[in-house]
Amino acid sequence: MRKAAIVYYSYTNNTKKIAEMIQHKMGGDLFEIKTVTPYTGSYNEVVEQGQKEINEGFKPPIQPMNIQLEQYDTIILGTPVWWYTLTPAVRTFLSGTDLTGKRIIPFATNAGWLGHTFQDIRKLCPDSEVVKERNIEFSEDTLKTSGKDIENWIEGMLK
């Protein structure tokens, strides 16, 4: 496998931790998706704002990422689950980036309600090969999915 790009968005760092675990185990380049306007306010306020954005299909502007896509044939894509789907910032990234012909390995961190996250990612990347998706559960900031399962999944990516 050629070098992979690990692209992720993370609001409370769970997804970031998994992205870093992947990089530590198999190498690759890390790219964080950041919104131009950060989410502010209490957690519950962000949960409410997130609901509104998901319902409206809002795509928040994201900061330039300077990712040279031609260097990668595989994109490992990490998103938290917000209201049963991918986060608005990851939607912006997928809508604005041509991933034709790329292999996409998505993972989603969540608190137990994955919803239709992977189906929605597939719809946004009709010209990519979306494979080996992985649901990773946390309880607040404690990892619930077994570390061994995650390691096996990461090792399986190299095959």
Ligand SMILES: Cc1cc2nc3c(=O)[nH]c(=O)nc-3n(C[C@H](O)[C@H](O)[C@H](O)COP(=O)(O)O)c2cc1C
């Ligand atoms: C706006 C918002 C909506 C959320 N909606 C869901 C959900 O639908 N299902 C779920 O299991 N967890 C949901 N969560 C919890 C997060 O998916 C979970 O804590 C995730 O690991 C956070 O990732 P992060 O730390 O990388 O931001 C939501 C959190 C936020 C802030």
